[in-house]
Amino acid sequence: EAISFLPPMQARRVHARYMLGMKVKDIAAMEGITPSQAGKSIHAALRRLRRYFARQKWTVNL
Template identity: 50%
Template sequence: MKKVNLRELYPDVYKTDHFVEVTEDVLETIRSAERAEAAYDRRMYRYKAHYSLDCDNGIENAILLKPQAPEMLLEEKQFQEQVYAAVMKLPEKQAKRIYARYYLGMTVNEIAEVEGVDPSRVRDSIRRGLKQLVKYF
C-alpha cells in the first residue's frame, strides 16, 4: 500500500495535506492519468492547438451539451412564448425591428438598408422597444 496526498490531486478541495493509503493498481491508474494529461498539454503546446484535440469522436460535445430535463424544456418554451407575446404588444415597427434583430439575427445596418432608413433610427427604435419589454417582465 502506498500513501497518496489528496491535496496534490484535488488542490481546490483539500487545502491541507490529507494522506490516504491506496493499492498499487490505484496508484498506477492515477500516475497513468497524470502522464496522459501531461502528454495532452505537451501536444497542445507543440502544435499550438488551443482547441480540443478530441473533437471528432463527439465525447466533448456529449459532455458539454447535456440534454435538458423535460421540465426545463417546457419552461424555456413557455418563456419564449411570453417574450414573443410581449414583443407583439409593441408598436408594429418596433416589433418588426426587434424580431429581425434578435430572432432573425440581422444587424442594425441590414434592417436599416431593408427599410431604407438611417441606422440610428433603427438602433433607437430597438432600444426604446427593449425598455418597454422590461416592463412586461
C-alpha cells in the same frame, strides 16, 4: 407573446434583430432609415419589453 405588445414597427425590428440575427445596418437598409434610427427604435422597444416584464414580475437581462 411579449413582442405583440410592441408597436408593429418596433416588433418587426426586434424580430429582425434578435430572432433573425440581422445587423442593425441591414435592418436600417431594409426599412429605408439610418442605422442610428433603427438602433434607437430597437433600444426603445427593449425598454418597453423590460417594463412589460416588470409588470409581469419577471426579471429579464437584455
